[in-house]
Amino acid sequence: MSINPSRVLGALLALCTVSACAATASHAHSLVSTTRGPDQPSSTAAPAPSPTPKPKPKSLEWYVAQVPEFAPAPPARLTTPLPTDAPPFWLRVPTDQKVAFITIDDGGLARPADVPAFIREAHIPVTLFLNSPAAEEHTDYFTAIEAAGGVVENHTIHHESLRGRSYEFQRREICGSADKLEHLFGERPTLFRPPFGDHDATTIRAARDCGAKALFYWTETVNEGYVRYQTPDKVVRPGDVLLMHFRPALMADLLGALKAIHKAGLTPALLEDYVR
DSSP: OOOOHHHHHHHHHHHHHHHHHHHHHHHHHHHHHHOOOTTSOOSSOOOOOOOOOOOOTTSHHHHHHHOOOOOOOOOOOOSSOOOSSSOOEESBOOOOSSEEEEEEEEOSSOOOTTHHHHHHHHTOOEEEEEOHHHHHHTHHHHHHHHHTTOEEEEOOSSOOOOTTOOHHHHHHHHHHHHHHHHHHHSSOOOEEOOGGGOOOHHHHHHHHHTTOSEEEOOSEEEETTEEEESSTTOOOOTTBEEEEESSTTHHHHHHHHHHHHHHTTOEEEOGGGTOO
16 A cells, blocks of 8 residues: 555644644643733732731730820910919819829839830820939939920928928928939929928928929829729819829829820820929
């Protein structure tokens, strides 16, 4: 049987054409599977973003995250002018504005490390009534709070009750502390809180002679995060002064004070803005 060369050549060409088409189709399918336009969904879903980790309880970030949002403090305004003949002794600041004031006393017992950063990051206006030996021993700590917006004021040298003591004793305690605080922080205190709130007419006179413009008691105390009220309605009122101390639970105390102020519809303000 004879073989027709033309028929063999034609069959070979047809076979090559089919193989080429199959290869081309396979390559095209690969391109479609791997190359997509901007509006075409991917066959492989992108990994879901990792959830933001929650701050560790009692960490600085945790405390900052707990701080309520406040309206800006209004321009300071007193309803009663500041006396010029003698400094007043105030339980609360005479103002009808929706503000309250945070004060921290002493300084010698404990100084939690995160407090300066908490005050700075949460924008907490605070007044520090310091005993001068604690201020001298821990100047860097209190300077950090001052840099965060706090203001240093006077709380005597030895934290002894002043009521009934001689003018010389009271003046020595008040002026001696004011002199030291001015030396340490570069500005003389103008506000004074007598230890335990104990005072008499001699205290007022000695404080005036040492440069004080006002003396302060308090309307609420805060300890271990709990606010203790001195009024039966148990609410912070405009002009109230909240007292806490440099103790181990100061972070919780600051947060507790802020929450109580916010619950009352008030904003924390700086005491010194009202007594200049």
